[in-house]
Amino acid sequence: MQIQQSSRDGVAIVSPRGRIDTTTSGAVEDTIRHLVDGGARNLIVDLSGVEYISSAGLRVFLVLAKRMRDLRGKLVLSGMTEPVRQVFQLAGFMALFLVEPTQDSAFATFTRA
Numbered sequence: 001m002q003i004q005q006s007s008r009d010g011v012a013i014v015s016p017r018g019r020i021d022t023t024t025s026g027a028v029e030d031t032i033r034h035l036v037d038g039g040a041r042n043l044i045v046d047l048s049g050v051e052y053i054s055s056a057g058l059r060v061f062l063v064l065a066k067r068m069r070d071l072r073g074k075l076v077l078s079g080m081t082e083p084v085r086q087v088f089q090l091a092g093f094m095a096l097f098l099v100e101p102t103q104d105s106a107f108a109t110f111t112r113a
Contacts, residue, residue: 002049003031011110012040013103017049020057029060036064041073044106048079053087065096074098078106 001024004015012035016028035043045061047053061077068075078100080088088094100106 011042013044015046019052021054022056025056025060042110044076046078046103047084050084053084058091076106076109078103
């Protein structure tokens with residue numbers, strides 16, 4: 001699991017690569033928690049490099065969505081691969097998140113009036 005971080009015009013971007021499962025979900029959660037604790041309120045998680053997500057990974061995103069909502073932040077998921085999208089759909093999570101096909105389209109949601 002690799003996790004890249006960047007920012008663009010005040011939007012934090014986290015790009016995990018690999019599998020988000022029981023072994024790696026803690027690293028993803030810690031990375032995102034550190035950003036949010038540091039003040040990030042606009043966040044994109046680019047899932048284009050994630051080929052698999054388990055229930056442990058889904059829990060990370062559920063907790064993140066609740067935290068961002070409580071902080072009045074904005075979370076956008078981008079670039080979901082088909083296997084990841086299927087897991088989110090089967091779990092009924094698609095309605096809980098703003099999902100965009102690309103990182104650029106996700107970024108555009110922060111600049112729309």
